[in-house]
Amino acid sequence: MARITLAVTGSIASYKAADLVSNLKKQGHSVTVLMTQAATAFIQPLTLQVLSQNTVHLDVMQEPYPDKVNHIELGKETDLFIVVPATANTIAKLAQGLADNMVTSTALALPHYIPKLVAPAMNTKMYDHPATQTNLKTLETYGYSIIAPKESLLACGDVGRGALADLDTILQQIKEKLHEQTL
Template identity: 45%
Template sequence: MMNIVLGVTGSIAAYKAADITSSLTKRGHNIDVILTENGSKIITPITLQTLSKNKVYMDMFEEITPKEVKHISLAEKADIVLIAPATANIIGKIAGGIADDFLSTVVMAAAPHTPVYIAPAMNTNMYENPIVQDNIDRLKRFGYHFIEPKESMLACGVLGKGALADVDDIVRIIEGSIK
């Protein structure tokens, strides 16, 4: 059993986080979900909480306990961090060392001690933007792992690369990453 922190961002593919959570939970893994504010506009915390059987974290300052700093304790507990779907925004934040929300602070506290897997999902033009590609290359140099998006008909009606990888592929990669 792995302790997996799943970050869910504001891509339209956020609804697929339910399938990722369900699949990994059914395989016996513990999933702690961090849902960004924008992600919560697409999928509700209650859905992910029900499927993970754990509290869904959104607000870094919601629960302040003197004996635990939650973004640090989640990072230390995690065997792996998975961001699926990952927007250009979160990729840029991480590449720039910005830690201004719950997810980005957990990632900063986890890496490089804990493997971080990022599964981008965005419009083709956004994905192919040289700034986004530079951020991806930068993160790869720092040891972050990427689960490549697939080519598909995107939500915006464009056929191109940028769709979230298949849930089964994401689960297989994550399960195969811990030896």
């Protein structure tokens, strides 16, 4: 099965990463989790470590193996890279090629042929902002596929587009990208 690298960023929807990891493991995939510091405020790394049965990577400056550069090696060891949930901040960093944390550094170090998915989750106003929309279009030119958010009651109490796509939708997109790789 596939080696999937899941990047979790600082959105209230971060807790849904636990279900995603669990489902991917049940399908037989190996899952490596990267987290931004903000994501750890919403879900504990230990939760994702137990579910993935792999180390959760938090700090780009932490190098567990002296003979390897961690974020480079992680990029080499993935068959699919996905950001769930993807905040406006991380989307902007990815679009601009910034590499200031484990998620963005690993993303920038990915081989060009690795399928990349982004599932945004944020307030409607943030999602619809021209900067976010421009950044998403930029990511598409870099080979990322966007898993559109759904319209729903958001954590802030607003109703609109910006809620993380349903788990089934995300799993289907992963399945399709992995199938494309085998063709």
